Amino acid sequence: PRWIQGLSPEPRWIQGLSPEPRWIQGLSPEPYMVQGELQSPHSAFVVILLSLFLLLILFQLIPLPSGFLKILSPKTLELRNSLSIFDSQLLTLNSKFQISFFPFATQIEFFKWLILSGLFFFLIYWRHSNRDIIHLILVIMLVGVAESLYGMFEFFSGHKYILHLNMEARIASVTGTFINRNYFAGYLLMVIPLSVGFLFSREATQIGRFRGWRERLVSLDGKTLLIGFCVIVMILGLLFSASRMGISSLLLSFTLLSLLFISPTKEQKFSRTSILILGLALLWAAWIGLDFVISRFLTSSEDFKGRWVFWANTFQIFKDFPIFGSGLGTFTWVFPMYRSFHLIGIATHAENDFLQLASEVGVIGIGLLLILFLFFFYKAISGISLLSYRESGRYIGIGGLVGIVALMLHSIVERNIQVPSNAFLYTILWAIVLRISFTKKVNT
Numbered sequence: 001p002r003w004i005q006g007l008s009p010e011p012r013w014i015q016g017l018s019p020e021p022r023w024i025q026g027l028s029p030e031p032y033m034v035q036g037e038l039q040s041p042h043s044a045f046v047v048i049l050l051s052l053f054l055l056l057i058l059f060q061l062i063p064l065p066s067g068f069l070k071i072l073s074p075k076t077l078e079l080r081n082s083l084s085i086f087d088s089q090l091l092t093l094n095s096k097f098q099i100s101f102f103p104f105a106t107q108i109e110f111f112k113w114l115i116l117s118g119l120f121f122f123l124i125y126w127r128h129s130n131r132d133i134i135h136l137i138l139v140i141m142l143v144g145v146a147e148s149l150y151g152m153f154e155f156f157s158g159h160k161y162i163l164h165l166n167m168e169a170r171i172a173s174v175t176g177t178f179i180n181r182n183y184f185a186g187y188l189l190m191v192i193p194l195s196v197g198f199l200f201s202r203e204a205t206q207i208g209r210f211r212g213w214r215e216r217l218v219s220l221d222g223k224t225l226l227i228g229f230c231v232i233v234m235i236l237g238l239l240f241s242a243s244r245m246g247i248s249s250l251l252l253s254f255t256l257l258s259l260l261f262i263s264p265t266k267e268q269k270f271s272r273t274s275i276l277i278l279g280l281a282l283l284w285a286a287w288i289g290l291d292f293v294i295s296r297f298l299t300s301s302e303d304f305k306g307r308w309v310f311w312a313n314t315f316q317i318f319k320d321f322p323i324f325g326s327g328l329g330t331f332t333w334v335f336p337m338y339r340s341f342h343l344i345g346i347a348t349h350a351e352n353d354f355l356q357l358a359s360e361v362g363v364i365g366i367g368l369l370l371i372l373f374l375f376f377f378y379k380a381i382s383g384i385s386l387l388s389y390r391e392s393g394r395y396i397g398i399g400g401l402v403g404i405v406a407l408m409l410h411s412i413v414e415r416n417i418q419v420p421s422n423a424f425l426y427t428i429l430w431a432i433v434l435r436i437s438f439t440k441k442v443n444t
Helices: 041-059 066-072 074-082 088-094 105-123 128-157 181-202 214-218 221-237 244-260 272-288 291-298 300-320 331-337 353-384 394-412 420-443
Strands: none
Touching: 041 105, 041 353, 066 074, 088 331, 105 420, 128 181, 128 221, 128 300, 128 394, 181 221, 181 272, 181 420, 214 394, 221 244, 244 291, 244 394, 272 394, 291 300, 300 353, 331 353, 331 420, 353 394, 353 420, 394 420
């Protein structure tokens, strides 16, 4: 009877002390949407590749006997001896050295990569709903809009402050809070395509329901128009950053989006909506004035010559440290020994993320990352291609993947992936894209 049930050994107040409350259940490692994929050997393959890369970084920090180091990285031992004030023969016989030329910097980079790997797996295993993904995308988009508006306000108002710092001597374009125009452009290159994909995802279920563009325009709600306006604001921010490769990558992004967002119900060779958004942003920017942006493109040849010398010197580092590299994060300290030109200040990066990474981790490290990237890219394309045109995840996945490709292109001539904010967003985009590509496989 009911009065006996009230004497249950587990009354309600005790049940509230359950060892797995709701907020912990949200961190369950076996969410429904990706359960099949997480138990597949593909997940183990990713773990193995990332673990091997992290172990490689740790191996660069282990003191090795001079004789063994001479076999693995003879240039490291040579530089250690040449920079030592002691007898080089005595050092060769009795001393131990790490492969990393500057172990403390390598330790810092190790923890950065460890945190990024943890963030990636957390997002992959995170038990969330579609609404949570939408909230995450909205936060990413709003941050991009806020950075763009703040950067344009500081630049065009003449205030030229970044938060509380007076940057009048350094701000020559819109930079948001990034200070460097290229870091700012790299961030927006990921946010803009993702936001465009989110915009298209809202209209995915309406494909084929309208007879013409007039009916489609009338059907748009205020939220959709607001998202479109936010995308235009971010495009303006990127254009006025005057980042030449950033603008070029943006044009490539919209080329891909216009080709990939074609409506299957109409005989179109490109997406008119994508072209319209870019066209409106370009018209608005031209009305404000693009003179200083155009002048930046006129000096591209001279800057490219300087970058080419940077790359040649960095490639020489890779040739001297081909297998294990000079140590992750050691470029700043190794590059002065290879620099063939006069430079005022310190070179902190090689103006090419991939070449610098190759010089720091060698063939083994860059090979592991290349295999991981190709695997992710294949899984993303194969998963997204299975989604129908009426599924919103298709457009978000394509937008995120285009943002990843745009940043990779920008990183060929600029530093981007090494910037913490861009690295975190890059990791988040991969997690979103792969979750979307995995979802279809499990549900079917």
